[in-house]
Amino acid sequence: AQKITQTQPGMFVQEKEAVTLDCTYDTSDPSYGLFWYKQPSSGEMIFLIYQGSYDQQNATEGRYSLNFQKARKSANLVISASQLGDSAMYFCAMSFSGGYNKLIFGAGTRLAVHP
Amino acid sequence: SQTIHQWPATLVQPVGSPLSLECTVEGTSNPNLYWYRQAAGRGLQLLFYSVGIGQISSEVPQNLSASRPQDRQFILSSKKLLLSDSGFYLCAWSGVTMNTEAFFGQGTRLTVV
Numbered sequence: 640a641q642k643i644t645q646t647q648p649g650m651f652v653q654e655k656e657a658v659t660l661d662c663t664y665d666t667s668d669p670s671y672g673l674f675w676y677k678q679p680s681s682g683e684m685i686f687l688i689y690q691g692s693y694d695q696q697n698a699t700e701g702r703y704s705l706n707f708q709k710a711r712k713s714a715n716l717v718i719s720a721s722q723l724g725d726s727a728m729y730f731c732a733m734s735f736s737g738g739y740n741k742l743i744f745g746a747g748t749r750l751a752v753h754p
Numbered sequence: 755s756q757t758i759h760q761w762p763a764t765l766v767q768p769v770g771s772p773l774s775l776e777c778t779v780e781g782t783s784n785p786n787l788y789w790y791r792q793a794a795g796r797g798l799q800l801l802f803y804s805v806g807i808g809q810i811s812s813e814v815p816q817n818l819s820a821s822r823p824q825d826r827q828f829i830l831s832s833k834k835l836l837l838s839d840s841g842f843y844l845c846a847w848s849g850v851t852m853n854t855e856a857f858f859g860q861g862t863r864l865t866v867v
Contacts (some may be wrong), residue, residue: 672853
């Protein structure tokens, strides 16, 4: 069975610094997708970044990058140059082949950016 | 561009009352549709998904049901709400390509009293 683990309930970072949010996953499926979503206090889920299991390079989207280490089954999110607006819950999620893009979510990490 | 609408944003309902939450998608056809629930301070749990009109798959046994009467309409229902149905409900859609991202509605915060 597939599983996502986020071991950091809360993190804080100083504005303009970089922060890494951890995510490990478990699956026996060779084809899967890894996603990060941001959930601000308003509750909406905002898609940030995607990494496919067969992608050779780490995904990047602006200030977001995904540190994908397949052998270690980790998919950490790196946010560079943190901004106050980055304060939110962050969820790691996984899809799998034959799963109709159903997502399995981790418990989330609450990030607080301090001025 | 594609948009997803979900309503209402908040709802307070008494125990035993019915429920109907609606979600519609614009700008795409034949999407996969999903209902997730988020308990306070937790991650999201998939409740139902649909790959076509009238096709509903349930992920967890519960007091809720879902329907897809039109291609881009997804409805979450209950005949009699329980206290344990309280939570934050999110509708989402994705394309049919494998391992593609899902896009979420604004969510409905349901409180059963």
